[in-house]
Amino acid sequence: MTAQPLVLGIETSCDETGVGIVRGHTLLANAVASSVAEHARYGGVVPEVASRAHLEAMVPTVHRALADAEVALADIDAIAVTAGPGLAGALLVGVAAAKAYALAAGKPLYGVNHLAAHVAVDTLEHGALPEPAIALLVSGGHSSLLRVDSLADGIVPLGSTLDDAAGEAYDKVARVLGMGFPGGPAIDRAASEGSVTIAFPRGLTAARDLREHRFDFSFSGLKTAVARWVEARERAGEPVPLAEVSASFQEAVCDVLTAKAVDACRTSGITTLVIGGGVAANSRLRALAAERCARHGIDLRVPRPGLCTDNGAMVAALGSQLVAEGAAPGRLDLPTNSAMRVDVITV
Amino acid sequence: MLVLVLDSATPAVTAALGRVEPAAGDRPPTIDGNPWSATILARRATVDARAHGERLAPQIDAVLGEAGAKPGDLGAIVAGIGPGPFTGLRVGLVTATALGDALGIPTYPVCTLDAFAVGRPGRVLVATDARRREIYWACYADGVRLAGPEVSKPVEVAGRAAGLGARQAVGDGALRYADQLDLPVLAEPRFPQPAAMLSLAVRRVGTGAPGEPLIPLYLRRPDTTEPVARKRAAPQ
Numbered sequence: 001m002t003a004q005p006l007v008l009g010i011e012t013s014c015d016e017t018g019v020g021i022v023r024g025h026t027l028l029a030n031a032v033a034s035s036v037a038e039h040a041r042y043g044g045v046v047p048e049v050a051s052r053a054h055l056e057a058m059v060p061t062v063h064r065a066l067a068d069a070e071v072a073l074a075d076i077d078a079i080a081v082t083a084g085p086g087l088a089g090a091l092l093v094g095v096a097a098a099k100a101y102a103l104a105a106g107k108p109l110y111g112v113n114h115l116a117a118h119v120a121v122d123t124l125e126h127g128a129l130p131e132p133a134i135a136l137l138v139s140g141g142h143s144s145l146l147r148v149d150s151l152a153d154g155i156v157p158l159g160s161t162l163d164d165a166a167g168e169a170y171d172k173v174a175r176v177l178g179m180g181f182p183g184g185p186a187i188d189r190a191a192s193e194g195s196v197t198i199a200f201p202r203g204l205t206a207a208r209d210l211r212e213h214r215f216d217f218s219f220s221g222l223k224t225a226v227a228r229w230v231e232a233r234e235r236a237g238e239p240v241p242l243a244e245v246s247a248s249f250q251e252a253v254c255d256v257l258t259a260k261a262v263d264a265c266r267t268s269g270i271t272t273l274v275i276g277g278g279v280a281a282n283s284r285l286r287a288l289a290a291e292r293c294a295r296h297g298i299d300l301r302v303p304r305p306g307l308c309t310d311n312g313a314m315v316a317a318l319g320s321q322l323v324a325e326g327a328a329p330g331r332l333d334l335p336t337n338s339a340m341r342v343d344v345i346t347v
Numbered sequence: 348m349l350v351l352v353l354d355s356a357t358p359a360v361t362a363a364l365g366r367v368e369p370a371a372g373d374r375p376p377t378i379d380g381n382p383w384s385a386t387i388l389a390r391r392a393t394v395d396a397r398a399h400g401e402r403l404a405p406q407i408d409a410v411l412g413e414a415g416a417k418p419g420d421l422g423a424i425v426a427g428i429g430p431g432p433f434t435g436l437r438v439g440l441v442t443a444t445a446l447g448d449a450l451g452i453p454t455y456p457v458c459t460l461d462a463f464a465v466g467r468p469g470r471v472l473v474a475t476d477a478r479r480r481e482i483y484w485a486c487y488a489d490g491v492r493l494a495g496p497e498v499s500k501p502v503e504v505a506g507r508a509a510g511l512g513a514r515q516a517v518g519d520g521a522l523r524y525a526d527q528l529d530l531p532v533l534a535e536p537r538f539p540q541p542a543a544m545l546s547l548a549v550r551r552v553g554t555g556a557p558g559e560p561l562i563p564l565y566l567r568r569p570d571t572t573e574p575v576a577r578k579r580a581a582p583q
């Protein structure tokens with residue numbers, strides 16, 4: 001197989017219908033149809049609403065991607081699709097579509113891990129990933145630290161959140177502050193106009209927690225602390241300073257994420273850190289990671305925000321890596337797995 | 348012309364390969380007065396409500412293989428658009444839509460319940476399982492739909508079917524709730540039959556009618572509740 005495979009990737013694990021096309025490490029198309037606006041009034045993603053939207057958007061999004069890349073389905077070397085983790089009904093739409101395209105066009109099919117794809121997408125921006133690398137994955141559904149020995153077949157989980165994902169904490173705090181869904185961009189905007197004045201807790205950073213949970217995260221206590229702080233203000237009849245609460249909450253999240261990621265690099269002697277997932281679009285996380293990595297001589301790689309949130313290009317990027325390394329394709333009966341483990345890269 | 352027939356609106360994940368050609372002496376028309384004949388060449392069905400995503404594509408591959416055909420030999424796709432449980436139904440419809448798109452061939456929807464009434468004289472209630480102790484149903488007179496498709500509790504359907512003069516019922520939903528329907532229920536078919544589905548679309552296939560989008564008959568809205576007030580972290 002060619003070293004610069006042309007791969008079409010399909011992503012439907014949550015509320016974005018994504019179809020991307022890459023050639024080797026070169027991004028050719030990244031078409032995304034989002035149902036986020038339909039979920040906003042419910043304060044979170046409603047799985048059935050997302051699945052219905054995927055069915056409607058699937059084929060038109062494939063068409064957009066092929067048109068943007070100026071290639072035909074017949075030109076594609078392989079099709080990759082997110083097999084998990086994610087919303088079960090949503091995953092099934094993308095996987096069934098991928099199987100149909102693979103069957104019709106006679107192309108090999110790769111069912112891949114969504115989290116590994118969030119790491120692989122960086123290759124589209126910064127070229128081949130130095131291995132080993134440390135990866136920090138932060139989104140509405142996941143917060144994980146990984147050691148990436150090989151994108152194609154060697155990802156080792158170092159730690160993950162014990163409760164809420166980082167993006168979930170953003171959504172919940174945004175709701176407390178009456179900012180709506182999704183919370184990340186709203187809090188990031190509000191925080192840019194305030195300063196860090198409130199000392200919110202940093203979960204799992206005390207010495208006794210670090211012994212067992214050095215690379216794990218916990219954000220539910222932080223969310224509760226913010227809610228209590230806001231409620232105390234409201235009870236006292238005082239206005240809630242949204243910008244300061246946002247900035248202080250955001251600092252607590254980003255402080256813990258970057259401190260643990262840098263610690264994972266330093267402990268293992270690994271000098272490359274990749275950050276992926278929707279929360280990697282956060283301005284403070286990017287700035288703080290850059291500052292701390294520079295201080296410790298770590299090469300930081302964060303894809304541009306449009307590649308951090310869920311998309312099909314990341315799935316294509318991982319697929320391209322798998323094809324180039326000669327990985328065996330999946331079969332037409334490959335299953336979806338809503339709880340797919342991060343160390344399982346293909347099914 | 349080779350036609351792929353798919354249905355995923357019941358626990359029976361179904362794929363079949365059919366052939367549609369002009370009726371002739373040894374190829375009788377599918378329906379009286381219809382100049383087209385239809386034959387099923389190969390079929391696969393797996394009864395497993397949780398396996399649609401895994402079974403459908405291999406079954407398509409298998410029916411093509413059995414007939415020595417390739418995907419590119421297909422001329423049309425006929426798909427059951429339900430009503431049916433959402434997740435499985437979508438697997439069939441996204442599969443059919445994507446195949447039609449990739450192969451550049453038309454897709455033709457048929458109502459899954461209609462397939463049970465094909466060639467069945469008199470007044471018939473068709474019902475499939477809708478889970479949550481409800482059924483998807485429709486009533487027919489000599490194969491023509493009089494009412495439905497709707498989703499309702501079996502006791503309510505019993506009243507509606509009696510009012511429409513139904514004399515018998517068919518389908519796995521009718522079998523499951525036979526005690527509440529007050530009608531004789533046929534033991535077979537429990538699930539939609541590819542030959543009947545193909546006959547419902549044979550005129551469109553034969554004449555090369557424009558393809559139509561496969562829009563699922565969900566009949567239920569998504570379960571959602573809009574948040575009223577935020578939860579408090581501390582007691583008031």
